[in-house]
Amino acid sequence: MIDAALQRFIAGAAALGLHYDFLLSGGEVRSWLAGMAMTLLLVVLAIPLSLLAGTAFAAALTSGRPWLAGPVRAYVELTRNTPTLVQLMFAFFALNMLLSRALGGAAHNPFSPVFWVVAVTGLHVAAFHAEALRGGIEAVPAPLVEAAQATGFSGLEILRYVTLPLALRTALPALVNNLVNLVKLTTIGSAVAVNEVTYASIMIWTQRDNVLELMIVILLFFGLINLTVSRIGRAVERRLAVPGYGVGYGV
Amino acid sequence: MAENPANRPILVDLQDVHLSFGAVEVLKGIDLTVAKGDAVSIIGPSGSGKSTILRCINGLAQPQAGRITVAGIRVDALRSEAERIALRKRIGVVFQQYNLFPHLTVLENITLAPVRILKVPRAEAERHARDLLARVRLADKVSAYPSALSGGQQQRVAIARALAMRPELVLFDEVTSALDPEMVGEVLAVIRELVREGLTSILVTHEMRFAEEISDTIAFTENGRIVAQAPPAELFYRSDNPRIRQFIGGFQGFRDAVQDREGI
Numbered sequence A: 001m002i003d004a005a006l007q008r009f010i011a012g013a014a015a016l017g018l019h020y021d022f023l024l025s026g027g028e029v030r031s032w033l034a035g036m037a038m039t040l041l042l043v044v045l046a047i048p049l050s051l052l053a054g055t056a057f058a059a060a061l062t063s064g065r066p067w068l069a070g071p072v073r074a075y076v077e078l079t080r081n082t083p084t085l086v087q088l089m090f091a092f093f094a095l096n097m098l099l100s101r102a103l104g105g106a107a108h109n110p111f112s113p114v115f116w117v118v119a120v121t122g123l124h125v126a127a128f129h130a131e132a133l134r135g136g137i138e139a140v141p142a143p144l145v146e147a148a149q150a151t152g153f154s155g156l157e158i159l160r161y162v163t164l165p166l167a168l169r170t171a172l173p174a175l176v177n178n179l180v181n182l183v184k185l186t187t188i189g190s191a192v193a194v195n196e197v198t199y200a201s202i203m204i205w206t207q208r209d210n211v212l213e214l215m216i217v218i219l220l221f222f223g224l225i226n227l228t229v230s231r232i233g234r235a236v237e238r239r240l241a242v243p244g245y246g247v248g249y250g251v
Numbered sequence B: 001m002a003e004n005p006a007n008r009p010i011l012v013d014l015q016d017v018h019l020s021f022g023a024v025e026v027l028k029g030i031d032l033t034v035a036k037g038d039a040v041s042i043i044g045p046s047g048s049g050k051s052t053i054l055r056c057i058n059g060l061a062q063p064q065a066g067r068i069t070v071a072g073i074r075v076d077a078l079r080s081e082a083e084r085i086a087l088r089k090r091i092g093v094v095f096q097q098y099n100l101f102p103h104l105t106v107l108e109n110i111t112l113a114p115v116r117i118l119k120v121p122r123a124e125a126e127r128h129a130r131d132l133l134a135r136v137r138l139a140d141k142v143s144a145y146p147s148a149l150s151g152g153q154q155q156r157v158a159i160a161r162a163l164a165m166r167p168e169l170v171l172f173d174e175v176t177s178a179l180d181p182e183m184v185g186e187v188l189a190v191i192r193e194l195v196r197e198g199l200t201s202i203l204v205t206h207e208m209r210f211a212e213e214i215s216d217t218i219a220f221t222e223n224g225r226i227v228a229q230a231p232p233a234e235l236f237y238r239s240d241n242p243r244i245r246q247f248i249g250g251f252q253g254f255r256d257a258v259q260d261r262e263g264i
């Protein structure tokens, strides 16, 4: 049944001059599907990491404590202004190497290439989240913060219950944008031989010379992931919408 | 110490409080006394330091000199933020601009602090919040968002929110100044009732008639000093301070009342 459909698809595509016959070879298909699964895994790990770290960075940036805000500001500027690919290379070839040496050999180093890809892409996008959230936190009117202080909330409680929820509402469109970029950014994993979907595809097309065929599928695949990310973002926006504030403002 | 006719314990006592913002001296020796159960109004020209006095009382502003005692706590001696937070839990504040949390419903606005700060069980906090909303005559607005309420309604929610912490003292800072005239009455009615029930309060206000009606004493501030603190009748009709007479005379409607009593 599925085989028949596949045969028909391959024949139809061939009529258009596209060669998908590699889909019939078990090994290549398996590694290709594994690549898609790896991309999804990277996305699913890096998104929450970016959001958690971005929130923590925003909290540090708005803490009013120089010893906390200073280093985070430096990190944010560094990561926003240098290529992510270079950051990954640095993390994987320099940091990871030093770690291996310190731990007495690569065999004792628990950090895999997948770990570094998730960490670098997640923390890179976290810098952008932090800037968006910081803007939202600083946009909360000072008298509102003073009212919370007067009630007896601590600085951290004000962040958690007042300024961050409000900042989230104003920053949400920017955060979704950042996440869409994050999804695309996972392809740099190919540079350190993580078998995500582009790496898996390169392995196939160097053998078969079917770049166009695979490209079409890669583009559709990322389009689908990001469509989902945007959809979820819009749903969250609607759920959080408060008449008279943030994304709901002026509507 | 200022007069205390009923011999009630003193809840708030400021002695010779000085505060500067940089080179600008804003409070130049403030003395103020509030007995437990009293309502004390602070009146005076704009920029004379009224709001700053309130902010000193709950530790949001820290004077350079002077003694501030609230419920036995030496506020000026508090050094850590944790100590100041402990103080603020016992003092309610209602602001001119309501400052309700825009992303929370009326009920959530009122229960947030009791649940998160005092760790009151949510069900109990909600029961208390509904009682308070009934008292400020907004029982039907439990699940409304602030933006859906009129200014007067928002301000009454803000009062309920302050009361939800069961404060020993409530500070009202020009709570009717941002309201349309037709909403002033509904807010003052709520405050009047609270004062009658014995709530200790300090009210910064421009509502002279209201201040006269509800206050045990009225303090007149000018240029960083409290020029006088006295019962309303004394301050309004028997003061021989020309600045006080001029300030009070400047309020419409009051001039007539003053003149009536003076037989002019």
Ligand SMILES: Nc1ncnc2c1ncn2[C@@H]1O[C@H](COP(=O)(O)OP(=O)(O)OP(=O)(O)O)[C@@H](O)[C@H]1O
Pocket (backbone or CB within 6 Å): B021, B024, B026, B045, B046, B047, B048, B049, B050, B051, B052, B053
């Ligand atoms: N954080 C601050 N930094 C510098 N100056 C301040 C600050 N807060 C208040 N001031 C100044 O202190 C003076 C007293 O301010 P305050 O707000 O206490 O006056 P007020 O009597 O409440 O006036 P209003 O009736 O206009 O509310 C004003 O001149 C004001 O500009």
Ligand SMILES: [Mg+2]
Pocket (backbone or CB within 6 Å): B050, B051, B052, B173, B174
């Ligand atoms: Mg003021």
